[in-house]
Amino acid sequence: MITRGSHLTNSPPLSSIAGIPPTLSFAYSDILRGSVAELNVIIDFNQYDGLTFAKLSHVISLCPNLQRVGISVFGMQPQGRDVVGTPNQWRMRRLAPPIPDEVLEELRVAPNASRISELKLNDWSDDPKVLTQLLGVWPSITSLKIAGKLPTINNSIDSALSTTPLDTAPCALEALSLNCTTSAESNVDFIKWLLEGSRQTLRRLEFQKEPSGKLLEDIFVRSAFPLESVYLPSCASPAVGQIIRHRFVRTATPLLNEDNEIDGDHALLQAQGLKQVYVEDPSTPLKFLVSTIRSGTIQRLGFGVDGLTDLSSVARSIKAQTGLRHVAARICEGGGGNLGLGSLRIACAIRGIELKETRDVKEFRAWNA
Secondary structure, eight states: OOOTTOOOOOOOOHHHHHOOOHHHHHHHHHHHHHTOOEEEEEEETTSTTOOOHHHHHHHHHTOTTOOEEEEEEEEOOOBOOOOTTSOHHHHHHOBOOSSOHHHHHHHHHSTTGGGOOEEEEEEEESSOOHHHHHHHHOTTOOEEEEEEOOOOOOOOSOGGGOSOOSSSOSOOOSEEEEESOOOSHHHHHHHHHHHGGGTTTOOEEEESSOOOHHHHHHHHTSSOOOOOEEEESOOOSHHHHHHHHTTTSOOEEEOBOTTSSBOTTOOOEEEOOOOEEEEOSTTOOHHHHHHHHTTSSOOEEEEEEOTTOOHHHHHHHHHTOOOOOEEEEEEOTTGGGOTTHHHHHHHHHHHTOEEEEESOHHHHHHHTO
């Protein structure tokens, strides 16, 4: 793991330090580089002589079996070249690209470029274009976790300020996790752009912050994403609950072609049924929990429990159905004294359902993986 302030220096060879013969030193170095499957780094533009994308690209190119990359970006980016003749307000805001073109090309041609399948990006920089740049060089990414600021779809006449040089995101995602605000229309537009190429592949969707109803409706109702797993921070809104329940019933949906039209050349049909639902907040309405249990498709259910959660009704619903295989209960404040916990444990035991209980929200989220 490379952390903030790390440097790449010309250190003396291992053999001169430990007395190891040069041939063994090189072999040992190859073994170490080949064993790296995940890399997590922090880049702070405000830190003098800290880790840069140029140094990071060199490290990445040295790890042939690298599959997972995590990058946290902070700070003010350096000023780019001034362009004479542009409006003053744009000249004052013009910044150098987060990742220079030559660095992007180095990442693109690296031997391990096609192996990188998971990207975790926490972007709190002042100009969040890093995500679109990385997606352009790593189209093999299937799992994406985003936190911080989202890029926006920018139709400015100044092409240099555009954050989306590609018509659609080049990757076909299987899993997407969002820890960002999605209430603004520009955020919704970007996510729709991001998922345009994932209509036949996206199976896992996770929100760490409350998503907008407009975004959920587009993903769950209007699109043919083959979603199997959903994680929500809360589901207090009846409208949100109704949108999610739309995916509980298995419905045969014709496959779509590249123009999002029904493909008449394929007789195959795709089942649209959620198998896993996790809702973190204990304010989840009982109606939603019961309908989830009775859906017939849900196999894994996680929900928050406080002193007001009607666990007795949940237990009765569990006894009356056979689809569930796993139940996860996040015990919130007051939940430990809920008198219905005993009924829930008995109901799961009778049905042979695995029941896990935790007070740790991180552990609860990990069970969703």
